[in-house]
Amino acid sequence: MTRLSRTLAAIDDANAADPDREGGVPAAELYGQRMSAELDRLFPDASEELRIAARGQHIERWTSPRSAWPEGREGYLAWRRDLGAYHARRVGEIMAAEGYTAEAVERVGRMIRKEGIKRDPEVQALEDVICFTFLRWYFRLFAEGRDAGGLERIVAKTARKMSAEARARALAEFALPEPFAAAFRG
Structure with a gap:
């Protein structure tokens, strides 16, 4: 080992x-x-x-x-x-x-x-992984019972934390409805 x-x-x-x-x-x-x-x-x-x-x-x-x-x-x-x-x-x-x-x-x-997010490639990679894990495994349950406006703000914050490459990949991998997809394009 x-x-x-x-x-x-x-x-x-x-x-x-x-x-x-x-x-x-x-x-x-x-x-x-x-x-x-x-x-x-x-x-x-x-x-x-x-x-x-x-x-x-x-x-x-x-x-x-x-x-x-x-x-x-x-x-x-x-x-x-x-x-x-x-x-x-x-x-x-x-x-x-x-x-x-x-x-x-x-x-x-x-x-x-998360010291150095957006500046340190490994810190950013970790953040991208966190966001993908959230989207893949936890978003659906998280979204249940939340109001649409609040959920849109949370999705936009998630997208802003991600690198441009990760946002593009998320758009390709996840069927994100509008306006959530717009947050990943912006």
């Missing part, structure tokens, strides 16, 4: 404690595996650090539920910022235990915290 495979397995082990299940599988573990599959499909030559960041991007997310934070945009942004720091720290602990350098741990942490 390689250091990378041990690291990914340790992330899966941590996520196996998720009490939420999807098809009988811990939801966080399944999410990490879906992220890895999407990364392999979109970026088959991804670095080891990017592979670790993709798998661990939501490590133990259930331990900090959104409901524990204040309502509204400020509460949401604080929750996301604190989660990013927590995820980076937890993945860093696993990496350090497997002998990765401090530089590699910090690199993965920057990716998970």
